[in-house]
Amino acid sequence: MTMMTPIQQLPDLGGAHIFMKREDLLPFSFGGNKVRIAAAFFADMKKQGCDVMIGYGNARSNLCRVLSAMACREQVPCVIISPDDEDGSRTETFNSRLVRASGARIRSCNKTKVRETVKAVLDEYRAAGYKPYYINGNAEGRGNEAVSCEAYIRVAGEIAAQEAEMGLRFDRIYLASGTGMTQAGLMIGAALEKRNWQITGISIARPADRCREVIRERTEAWKKANGCPALAVEEPSVCDAYLMGGYGQWEEPVAALIRETVLRHGIPLDPTYSGKAFYGMREELARDGREENVLFIHTGGGPLFFDFMQHEF
Amino acid sequence: MTMMTPIQQLPDLGGAHIFMKREDLLPFSFGGNKVRIAAAFFADMKKQGCDVMIGYGNARSNLCRVLSAMACREQVPCVIISPDDEDGSRTETFNSRLVRASGARIRSCNKTKVRETVKAVLDEYRAAGYKPYYINGNAEGRGNEAVSCEAYIRVAGEIAAQEAEMGLRFDRIYLASGTGMTQAGLMIGAALEKRNWQITGISIARPADRCREVIRERTEAWKKANGCPALAVEEPSVCDAYLMGGYGQWEEPVAALIRETVLRHGIPLDPTYSGKAFYGMREELARDGREENVLFIHTGGGPLFFDFMQHEF
Numbered sequence: 286m287t288m289m290t291p292i293q294q295l296p297d298l299g300g301a302h303i304f305m306k307r308e309d310l311l312p313f314s315f316g317g318n319k320v321r322i323a324a325a326f327f328a329d330m331k332k333q334g335c336d337v338m339i340g341y342g343n344a345r346s347n348l349c350r351v352l353s354a355m356a357c358r359e360q361v362p363c364v365i366i367s368p369d370d371e372d373g374s375r376t377e378t379f380n381s382r383l384v385r386a387s388g389a390r391i392r393s394c395n396k397t398k399v400r401e402t403v404k405a406v407l408d409e410y411r412a413a414g415y416k417p418y419y420i421n422g423n424a425e426g427r428g429n430e431a432v433s434c435e436a437y438i439r440v441a442g443e444i445a446a447q448e449a450e451m452g453l454r455f456d457r458i459y460l461a462s463g464t465g466m467t468q469a470g471l472m473i474g475a476a477l478e479k480r481n482w483q484i485t486g487i488s489i490a491r492p493a494d495r496c497r498e499v500i501r502e503r504t505e506a507w508k509k510a511n512g513c514p515a516l517a518v519e520e521p522s523v524c525d526a527y528l529m530g531g532y533g534q535w536e537e538p539v540a541a542l543i544r545e546t547v548l549r550h551g552i553p554l555d556p557t558y559s560g561k562a563f564y565g566m567r568e569e570l571a572r573d574g575r576e577e578n579v580l581f582i583h584t585g586g587g588p589l590f591f592d593f594m595q596h597e598f
Numbered sequence: 599m600t601m602m603t604p605i606q607q608l609p610d611l612g613g614a615h616i617f618m619k620r621e622d623l624l625p626f627s628f629g630g631n632k633v634r635i636a637a638a639f640f641a642d643m644k645k646q647g648c649d650v651m652i653g654y655g656n657a658r659s660n661l662c663r664v665l666s667a668m669a670c671r672e673q674v675p676c677v678i679i680s681p682d683d684e685d686g687s688r689t690e691t692f693n694s695r696l697v698r699a700s701g702a703r704i705r706s707c708n709k710t711k712v713r714e715t716v717k718a719v720l721d722e723y724r725a726a727g728y729k730p731y732y733i734n735g736n737a738e739g740r741g742n743e744a745v746s747c748e749a750y751i752r753v754a755g756e757i758a759a760q761e762a763e764m765g766l767r768f769d770r771i772y773l774a775s776g777t778g779m780t781q782a783g784l785m786i787g788a789a790l791e792k793r794n795w796q797i798t799g800i801s802i803a804r805p806a807d808r809c810r811e812v813i814r815e816r817t818e819a820w821k822k823a824n825g826c827p828a829l830a831v832e833e834p835s836v837c838d839a840y841l842m843g844g845y846g847q848w849e850e851p852v853a854a855l856i857r858e859t860v861l862r863h864g865i866p867l868d869p870t871y872s873g874k875a876f877y878g879m880r881e882e883l884a885r886d887g888r889e890e891n892v893l894f895i896h897t898g899g900g901p902l903f904f905d906f907m908q909h910e911f
Contacts, residue, residue: 288604307625312864313863313864314864351864354861357861358863383861386861388861548696548699548700548701549670550671551626551668551671598699
């Protein structure tokens, strides 16, 4: 089931008119960008004739929640390879509990042993006669980058159509950037739609250089693969001023903004992804003070909001 | 911000083609029918020139969560009169925590002392120079019945438009019935749209006789007030075979259906309202076995799903 997610206006910030694209309302498994991305992985899995879905992500992962729910719906066996936290601990979250309840097999591993674990799982299923599909491609994590970015190329078209409906143009787009694939997709889509949106990823985990490198690599590969080497994709813009210690870490102003946003606007954010990015965007805009139309892509994470609420309300 | 909520098809059940209207995706404070109803209360409050919102509902109440969030957004003072549970205890839920966090004043009371408490709160605010608005009208709970039912008259028009888009007609509509006002609104709207939907409320708390009486009273009053005494509103249909001990109580098959629905279809239900009603509908349809198009109105309750999940997953 597809759906054009609504774009909602929020109060101005300095000179900026703020809009939010509510990808969190996608109507499957608590929504979010991962719903579109997981659907793309399942379509690719079927195209390749595979029969086991192998996901990768830690206890907070929205992607793993959606992958395991979609596998349950499609009645496809699913394995989630789940690295422990930096400190070796295993967090329990609503996402990880939904993964467990889905019947997916969870294979925990040390963060330094991901490659070996992926290889072992793939070998094991192949030996048993299955054709496993690993979302990141091969054991080195290469091969499926095109799939996860494809979904958001289409979303750029959706945003362009919504601009026409609303009678405005967005000057800037902000979103949380983790692996950067949602951003890469939007950037390719923007070029195809001939939009100059100035898309900025607020990094929630990685240094900006690494994010930019991965995004550039992806957009260049797409241009090559699709025979349009001259397509004017902008240079990746990533801001890593709001890492706050890294993945899953946050500071009190983010928590305060999450509380304010759910109470004042009825919109749930979370401190790992969307809330951190929304906070970063607001800080950047407050500094700029320009009058422009700014779109924030709410990439979802509803269950993480409830984890946050349990401890921070 | 308004939005036409999507209608989604689910697997057939016996002969019935099952559809779900995702009111849970209304884009404010976790959605649900109470978003439309609370908006109607705020509009009426302003029309009456009132300046304090007085809500009523227990710890599980979705309406109180939305009312307090909307009061926070509108910067209107809000009081929630909250009856203790039958056994005198005070449950804590994500809804009640959101109410508390909103800054609403919570006035707890014994279930037998509601009238006195409402009167005391109204008197107190009036003495202080405010003009309080009580969602249920006066201290006897009369006067605002028209407001809460009005929102769903409009939704009937939305459903009729969606039938045309989808190229089908619904033979039956099911929904959770608590106070019956959502059902009464839909029934009036169905008559206005000239639809024979056979709307059935699955009662989640009250005996069917009491529900039917309240709904009939409401639809008759509406016809009179709107000068259309001959409008062909159907006789209220309410089923109380799934009370399972009353409000907030449920049995294991409901819990199993909630788990299955979130995992297989990515749709959260809750055991107090939507899950109980969805279960009741499915039992009724399994018995009928007719080939027809059936629409379930998912009236929301996302935070209650997470309460359920904490204890039952």
